Amino acid sequence: MKRPDAKTIIGYLFILFGAAAPWLINTYELSLLGRFLALSILAMGIMLTWGEAGILSLGQGVFFGLGGYALAMHLKMEGLDIGNGDMPDFMVWSGVSALPRFWLPFQYAWFSIACVILVPGLFAAAFSWLMFRRRVGGVYFALITQALALAFSTLLISQQAYTGGFNGLTDYSTLFGDDITTDSAARVIYWVTFVFVVAAYFFLKWLLGSRYGVMLRATRDGENRVRFLGHDPVPYKVVAFGIAGALAGIGGALFTLHAGVVSPALVGVVPSIEMVVWVALGGRNVLWGAIAGTLLVNFAKDQISSAFPSLWLYGLGALFILAVSFLPNGVAGLFRPGSGEERVMRRIISRRPLKTAE
Numbered sequence: 001m002k003r004p005d006a007k008t009i010i011g012y013l014f015i016l017f018g019a020a021a022p023w024l025i026n027t028y029e030l031s032l033l034g035r036f037l038a039l040s041i042l043a044m045g046i047m048l049t050w051g052e053a054g055i056l057s058l059g060q061g062v063f064f065g066l067g068g069y070a071l072a073m074h075l076k077m078e079g080l081d082i083g084n085g086d087m088p089d090f091m092v093w094s095g096v097s098a099l100p101r102f103w104l105p106f107q108y109a110w111f112s113i114a115c116v117i118l119v120p121g122l123f124a125a126a127f128s129w130l131m132f133r134r135r136v137g138g139v140y141f142a143l144i145t146q147a148l149a150l151a152f153s154t155l156l157i158s159q160q161a162y163t164g165g166f167n168g169l170t171d172y173s174t175l176f177g178d179d180i181t182t183d184s185a186a187r188v189i190y191w192v193t194f195v196f197v198v199a200a201y202f203f204l205k206w207l208l209g210s211r212y213g214v215m216l217r218a219t220r221d222g223e224n225r226v227r228f229l230g231h232d233p234v235p236y237k238v239v240a241f242g243i244a245g246a247l248a249g250i251g252g253a254l255f256t257l258h259a260g261v262v263s264p265a266l267v268g269v270v271p272s273i274e275m276v277v278w279v280a281l282g283g284r285n286v287l288w289g290a291i292a293g294t295l296l297v298n299f300a301k302d303q304i305s306s307a308f309p310s311l312w313l314y315g316l317g318a319l320f321i322l323a324v325s326f327l328p329n330g331v332a333g334l335f336r337p338g339s340g341e342e343r344v345m346r347r348i349i350s351r352r353p354l355k356t357a358e
Contacts, residue, residue: 011288018194022187031258034190036298037197038254043278043290044200045244045251050276051284052208053240054220055128055137059145060248060275062152063120065267067249068256069156069163070119073103074112075172075256082107089171094161103162109176116253117246124245125238132234137223146269153268168263180257193254200247201287207243208287216240277316281323283332292331 018037022030042064049055080086087099105111127148131141156163163169173181180189207213219226219233226233256262265271274297282293297319305312327333 014288015198018197019191021194022190027183027186030190031186032299032302033295034186034193035255035258036295037190037193037291038251038258039275039278039298040251040291040294041197041200041254042248042251042275043282043294044204044287045247046275046279047284047287047290048204048208048247049240049244050279051286052213052220053216053237055237055241056139056142056276057145057241057244058142058269058272058276059147059149059152060244061149061267061269061272062145063124063245063248064252064255064271064275065152065156065262065264066120066123067116067252068262068266069169069252070106070112070115070249071253072169072172072256072262073106074109075175076169077103077107078172078174078177080107088164088169090164090167090169091161096161100162113253116249120249120252121242121246124248125242128241129234129238132237146272149267149269149272153264156264156267164263166264168261168265170261170263172260175257181260186258189254189257193258196250196254197291200250201291204243204287212236212239274316277320277323279330281319281327281330283330285329286332289330289332296331 017024021033025033042060046057046060049057076088080088082099082104085098087096091099106115131137131144136144156168157166159165173179179185208216215226215231216236219236223233252262255266278294278297279290280293281297282291283289297316300315300319301312304315323330
């Protein structure tokens with residue numbers, strides 16, 4: 001019987017710790033871990049598009065926000081008597097006379113949950129199809145997605161009467177009629193998040209190991225060659241971007257449950273760039289690297305911003321420079337035999353000069 005390698009053992013330990021976390025750490029730390037695991041679902045989607053498809057998106061916050069707002073709209077309407085004209089509190093303060101029609105379907109939980117996945121996924125697929133069929137790519141695609149994130153956050157802020165404005169949607173406490181502010185509910189939400197992380201990991205691992213994954217990497221490495229061989233690369237890229245959008249929506253909804261708020265501050269240009277930094281630091285070509293980078297950067301952000309609030313952005317910039325200059329394959333590269341990062345780490349540990357190739 002073949003003995004499991006170190007990576008497999010670490011994976012089993014991660015699953016074991018993740019499942020047992022509610023009994024190992026306090027409520028505050030569990031809440032943070034749940035939020036960051038929700039963000040890691042989005043990060044795996046970025047790994048799919050950036051690492052495997054070669055598509056750099058600086059606007060994943062848009063799809064994250066679509067998922068978060070879709071669920072939050074339902075949460076704001078839970079417990080309201082819509083038939084008697086009840087409306088969310090921020091609409092009353094803004095002087096809205098009647099509940100907007102596009103809010104009405106979100107009173108149903110099944111509709112909101114479906115929108116969490118379908119709205120960001122389909123919007124991402126449609127948007128990418130419009131771009132890729134015109135062969136827009138590279139830095140131009142990245143800039144367009146960044147502009148999309150800016151437009152989305154601006155729209156949310158400007159429509160305060162319908163979106164909550166800069167404050168976003170908050171102050172909700174029930175889902176399916178159950179109180180979600182209790183410790184027991186927090187543990188259930190955490191376990192749901194953890195299950196989604198594991199499911200997303202194995203789904204993407206299967207997908208990338210299939211023929212589709214081979215074609216996606218071929219499109220990344222030589223799109224023109226794929227086209228000359230008689231294959232259209234557009235559908236492969238559109239599917240990847242659509243899946244990444246759906247994963248971002250799921251991550252946004254789960255983050256909203258943990259944090260109790262979703263706002264434009266979480267979906268704009270700066271958060272979207274931070275999401276790319278997580279994947280760059282963890283390793284854009286490895287699924288577990290996306291998870292590790294998300295957890296490392298966000299726990300560092302929590303600690304540094306708590307002690308030195310004005311220094312976090314400098315720290316984030318330093319992390320990105322570190323990743324680009326010394327860890328091109330991210331933290332995951334330290335564990336890849338023969339990689340430059342692995343050789344540097346061995347040199348540091350052994351304190352011997354690094355041999356260069358003749």
